[in-house]
Amino acid sequence: MNAPIPEHDPAQVDVDPYSLPLEAIDVANPHLFAADRHWAWFQRLRDEAPVHYCADSAFGPYWSVTRYDDIMQVDTSHEIYSSEPAITIRDAEDDFPLPMFIAMDRPRHDEQRGTVSPAVGVKALAGFEPIIRERTIDVLESLPVDETFNWVERVSIELTTRMLATLFDFPFEERRKLTHWSDVAVATPGMGLIDSEEERRAHMLDCLVYFQGLWEERAAAAEKNDFISMLAHGESTRDMPAEEYLGNLLLLIVGGNDTTRSTMSASVLCLHDNPGEFARLTANPSLIPSMVSETIRWQTPLAHMRRRAKVDTELGGQTIRAGDKVVMWYVSG
Ligand code: HEM
The missing domain is CATH 3.30.43.20 (Uridine Diphospho-n-acetylenolpyruvylglucosamine Reductase; domain 2)
Structure with a gap:
């Protein structure tokens, strides 16, 4: 039902x-x-x-x-308090279950989380720093001057999606598929993006089929440091059923997408609305880490x-x- x-x-x-x-x-x-x-x-x-x-x-x-x-x-x-069976107020679909480790308790939660967490650990992130800086400069320098443009589209979504593509080692030119699947996964039917639950499922199945191709390719090769390779080789994840693969994919896509891009957009809005804080920040860039935490608290993605x-x-x-x-x-x- x-x-x-x-x-x-x-x-x-x-x-x-x-x-x-x-x-x-x-x-x-x-x-x-x-x-x-x-x-x-x-x-x-x-x-x-x-x-x-x-x-x-x-x-x-x-x-x-x-x-x-x-x-x-x-x-x-x-x-x-348990995270099972779901971590949103809306109950899961009985006939379209999407198990994912955020909605599991110990010990399964910890085993599956431990499989992918090295991809975003301190060491891995330090390794990404040069490419993050390079892309940020690239995106900011490509912005039009003296002309209205959509910051969310051109900066927040673009930077977030590039990074997600890197974390999944997803075909770079097709990276906007990640944004699309993330948006559809969390959309409320009838409030804009999709009209029905059936429509959502069709998109989610496209996502699964696409990622199954990547899984097969990664499983056949030596393990490397991207989410799909880690899931395909991980002891607690390599035999998981298709719906659990899809559930965990959506967790990683949505978890990385909405949160980060909203924070990037909100930080600009917040600094624009509070020029005094912007002046403090430019005078003292060591405040940036606390500005990020404060932005997350203030706009709550x-x-x-x-x-x-x-x-x-x-x-x-x-x-x-x-x-x-x-x-x-x-x-x-
Ligand atoms: C501004 C950025 C972010 C914020 C504010 C944020 C916030 C959160 C929160 C509140 C939780 C739930 C914790 C709980 O259940 O108690 C969570 C879990 C999670 N997030 Fe994020 N997140 C962010 C970025 C990311 C990114 C970039 C990724 C991946 C690419 C990600 C992946 C996940 C995953 C996989 C979980 C489940 C963790 C678990 O069950 O142990 N998040 N996040």
């Missing part, structure tokens, strides 16, 4: 969250985020119900955790992650029952 595509009420964007009883608050409507109207809803939850139960939503009942300390507690208590309580537990004075869906709202905390 297909998991139904949740219906969300667009009219919620015009509702004042303070006009509702607390128990009627549902912050999981994508329209609130698209219209940038979610802030007051989270403010109310943080102030009045930082661990809040929504009994009825398009995604089913769920707890919202909206303050930093409580989010940290959920995120680090692996014995109490991942609005939430979801867990499932494994046991009955207490959080913020509330009793959460085993099996309950618990959403950590990074966008709030």
Whole structure:
């Protein structure tokens, strides 16, 4: 059976969250985020119900955790909160399962993560530094002067996609396929990019077929330092079924795509809106690492992650029952 595509009420964007009883608050409507109207809803939850139960939503009942300390507690208590079966508020499709290691618990999680993590370890990243600098200069120098252009398209997406292609050793000229599959994988049907779940699946199957060709090529050659080669040779991944290969591919593509490009775009917007901070940064480039962390905190490329309580537990004075869906709202905390 297909998991139904949740219906969300667009009219919620015009509702004042303070006009509702607390128990009627549902912050999981994508329209609130698209219209940038979610802030007051989270403010109310943080102030009045930082661990809040929504009994009825398009995604089913769920707890919202909206303050930093409580989010940290959920995120680090692996014995109490599970990442299975999914890490987004929306449930997985019963008939199109996409197992991926982010949505697994120990020990499988650690085995599969350990297979690919050397590709983005400190040593590997240091090795990439010259090519990252070279590409950044190339992209920035190719920008038009005295003319309006789309920074997201020409800089953020281009740089992110070039790096992703390198991490996968993906055919460079076809790298925009990665952007496309990433966007489709996380799109909400009916909100722009795709109209139906069936359409998403068709794109995802194209992605799988393409990557199966790369898998066969890498499996037949000696192991090297790219994601596909590592998965094809890794002890805990080389025999994985096709749907798990696709799940892990999407994890790596989406994980690397949306986050990085949003951060690149937000950093420019943020510095443009705060010229004093831009002046501080250019006067003292050693501030760049903290500027990156602050940009990620400020624009939050991942609005939430979801867990499932494994046991009955207490959080913020509330009793959460085993099996309950618990959403950590990074966008709030
Ligand atoms: C601004 C950049 C990024 C941000 C803000 C970010 C954020 C996050 C967050 C919040 C998680 C979930 C942690 C949790 O479940 O508690 C995560 C997991 C993950 N991210 Fe990223 N990420 C970024 C860049 C990347 C890149 C460039 C890649 C790969 C190319 C990547 C791949 C992954 C993977 C594979 C996981 C799962 C890790 C695991 O299950 O242990 N991310 N990321």
